[in-house]
Amino acid sequence: MKNIRMKVARIERDMKQEDLAQVVGVTRQTIGLIEAGKYNPSLKLCIAICKALGKTLDELFWEETP
Amino acid sequence: MKDLIQDERTVAQKRKIGSETCSLLLLALLIAILVQQFVLNLPFANYAAEFICFFGACFYLLIRNITAGNDLYSRKNTGYKWVIINSLLCGFTICVVTGIANYTRYGDNTTSSIWLITLLITFLCGTAASFLGFSLIHYLNKKKQQKIADELDEEEDIL
Numbered sequence: 359m360k361n362i363r364m365k366v367a368r369i370e371r372d373m374k375q376e377d378l379a380q381v382v383g384v385t386r387q388t389i390g391l392i393e394a395g396k397y398n399p400s401l402k403l404c405i406a407i408c409k410a411l412g413k414t415l416d417e418l419f420w421e422e423t424p
Numbered sequence: 425m426k427d428l429i430q431d432e433r434t435v436a437q438k439r440k441i442g443s444e445t446c447s448l449l450l451l452a453l454l455i456a457i458l459v460q461q462f463v464l465n466l467p468f469a470n471y472a473a474e475f476i477c478f479f480g481a482c483f484y485l486l487i488r489n490i491t492a493g494n495d496l497y498s499r500k501n502t503g504y505k506w507v508i509i510n511s512l513l514c515g516f517t518i519c520v521v522t523g524i525a526n527y528t529r530y531g532d533n534t535t536s537s538i539w540l541i542t543l544l545i546t547f548l549c550g551t552a553a554s555f556l557g558f559s560l561i562h563y564l565n566k567k568k569q570q571k572i573a574d575e576l577d578e579e580e581d582i583l
Contacts, residue, residue, distance in 0.1 A: 375576060387493055390576040 360395045364418050367411040368393075381410040446481075453478040462525045486561065493572050496565045507558040514558075515551025522546050 368378050375393075379386040384403065391397035392407070399407070404419050411418065453474050460471040468475070489496060497506055523543050534542075 375580060385495060386576060387572055390579060394579060 359421075361393050361418070364407065364411070365393045367413050367418060371411055373411075378407070378410055382406045450478060450481055453481075458521075462521070462528075465529070490561075490564050490568050493568060495569055497562065504562065507555065507562050510558050511551050511555035514554035515547050515549075518550030518554075519543055519547040 368375070373381075375386045375389045379389045382389070382403070383406070388397065388399075388403075389407075392399050392403075404415055408415055408418055456474045457471050457478060460466045460474070461468075486496075523546065526542070527539075
């Protein structure tokens with residue numbers, strides 16, 4: 359499932375995938391795969407992304423049940 | 425949920441053990457090849473299996489990493505510098521290894537000038553061959569990275 363919230367949060371911060379990847383310390387491909395929902399990041403990476411985007415884990419990664 | 429967490433840990437640990445085993449096996453193969461070739465002076469047929477396995481595994485590792493999209497030259501714009509450094513190091517290693525092997529075999533029957541010229545030619549040929557190989561790897565890696573970047577650009581434009 360695509361992580362649209364992460365993509366929106368990144369764009370709100372006026373960051374490109376490359377910028378976020380540099381801040382977090384991973385490759386751009388990893389950020390792209392997380393946003394596309396093709397890679398499950400570790401908790402450590404999730405926290406690093408949240409800190410970089412100024413969001414909480416809930417805001418970016420919690421899946422709301424319908 | 426508990427099972428899932430335990431699974432992740434054990435799967436990661438099993439993969440790590442597998443990776444360590446593979447590294448140890450490759451090291452053992454390399455040592456076996458070098459010992460048979462240079463210490464025991466055995467003909468190629470004796471260590472052909474180890475030779476094929478070692479270089480086959482190295483080739484597989486390389487190709488899989490490139491096709492999986494792992495950037496082999498992760499530092500931007502310094503890729504070609506590493507191609508040159510690696511080529512020189514490879515040329516030097518080939519020169520030293522074959523130099524020692526040749527000295528133990530023919531050291532008594534050669535003059536020092538011929539010896540030096542042989543070493544120089546070995547170094548130049550080794551460096552040139554390595555440079556071609558590393559350049560090809562660099563090119564394939566760069567092409568794959570560019571393809572991934574283009575795909576990511578396309579996806580980013582979709583929103």
